[in-house]
Amino acid sequence: MSNLRLDKAPFDLDATLCCGQVFRWDKMGDWWYGVAGKSVLKVRQRGEELEFANTDEKFVRRYFGLDDNLRQISRAIGKDAHIRKALEEFWGLRIIRQEPLECLISYICATYKSIPAIKHMLNNLSRKFGEKVVFEETDFFGFPEPRRLARASLAELADCGLGYRAKYVLETSKRIFDDSFVLERLWQMPYEQAKLELCSLPGVGPKVADCVLLFGLGKFEAFPVDVWVKRVLLNHYVGQLTTEAVQRLSKTEGLSNTQYRLLSEFGRGYFGKFAGYAQEYLYHFERLYG
DNA sequence: TTCCAGGGAGTAT
DNA sequence: ATACTCCATGGA
Numbered sequence: 182m183s184n185l186r187l188d189k190a191p192f193d194l195d196a197t198l199c200c201g202q203v204f205r206w207d208k209m210g211d212w213w214y215g216v217a218g219k220s221v222l223k224v225r226q227r228g229e230e231l232e233f234a235n236t237d238e239k240f241v242r243r244y245f246g247l248d249d250n251l252r253q254i255s256r257a258i259g260k261d262a263h264i265r266k267a268l269e270e271f272w273g274l275r276i277i278r279q280e281p282l283e284c285l286i287s288y289i290c291a292t293y294k295s296i297p298a299i300k301h302m303l304n305n306l307s308r309k310f311g312e313k314v315v316f317e318e319t320d321f322f323g324f325p326e327p328r329r330l331a332r333a334s335l336a337e338l339a340d341c342g343l344g345y346r347a348k349y350v351l352e353t354s355k356r357i358f359d360d361s362f363v364l365e366r367l368w369q370m371p372y373e374q375a376k377l378e379l380c381s382l383p384g385v386g387p388k389v390a391d392c393v394l395l396f397g398l399g400k401f402e403a404f405p406v407d408v409w410v411k412r413v414l415l416n417h418y419v420g421q422l423t424t425e426a427v428q429r430l431s432k433t434e435g436l437s438n439t440q441y442r443l444l445s446e447f448g449r450g451y452f453g454k455f456a457g458y459a460q461e462y463l464y465h466f467e468r469l470y471g
Numbered sequence: 472t473t474c475c476a477g478g479g480a481g482t483a484t
Numbered sequence: 485a486t487a488c489t490c491c492a493t494g495g496a
Contacts, residue, residue: 202477288477291478294477294478294493295496299476344493346492349479384478385479387478389478437487
């Protein structure tokens with residue numbers, strides 16, 4: 182068991198793990214349990230103190246983004262009353278550094294699904310194809326290696342509840358496994374180029390790409406847009422959008438490609454290089470109170 | 472039962 | 485380039 186004092190690093194563990202960026206953490210009592218890499222992490226927060234087990238401080242700092250300068254980020258994105266309200270409400274929410282592959286597969290699965298259903302799918306995938314790790318007499322499962330997913334059958338994947346996403350997960354896993362696509366190479370690419378590369382994968386469009394770039398590859402300017410974010414922007418940012426843009430957005434219920442680019446570029450332009458942080462605060466706020 | 476979900480691909484214009 | 489349609493499934 183180790184402790185970490187959060188003196189100069191505001192952090193809210195609950196908000197960070199509940200805001201829908203990760204899907205495989207569970208709270209038992211006041212402890213959170215999650216699997217990263219091949220080990221089970223156990224974390225709880227008591228005020229300014231973060232307690233953790235089965236991992237080390239270096240990993241915790243990196244995984245939870247504790248070295249991001251949240252005050253500086255907050256000053257950069259705090260452009261208006263609404264975002265400042267969300268920042269205040271969830272102060273200490275941070276963008277987690279997910280493992281890129283888990284992040285990619287997770288958000289391919291997440292398309293057109295609710296969060297409880299996504300959790301269900303990913304837990305099924307991990308139980309079926311991940312490595313079992315026993316911790317505190319409980320079975321946990323690591324996220325599947327690309328090799329296991331690449332060699333799975335469509336039926337096995339479909340059995341996990343993936344539906345029509347099964348073939349996307351399979352084909353993308355094959356491209357990762359045979360090294361024709363190297364996720365790590367995107368780290369040093371600029372945002373736009375990395376996004377273009379990601380969108381060449383089956384099951385990956387602009388939304389999934391932005392999520393992977395933000396949550397897995399440290400591109401904080403990525404501004405993923407879904408129906409919730411569209412809702413936020415139409416409810417609170419009409420003044421900052423052009424009237425022509427608002428008309429185009431109100432025309433249809435869903436989110437066309439054109440609408441996606443419009444909103445994503447607005448977010449990036451308006452909130453700046455930490456737009457992804459703004460997006461996550463706004464998204465969480467809209468889901469809880471919208 | 473019906474509706475909706477952290478959208479993407481395929482096809483028609 | 486842009487718009488329309490279909491998609492499997494679980495949860496509310």
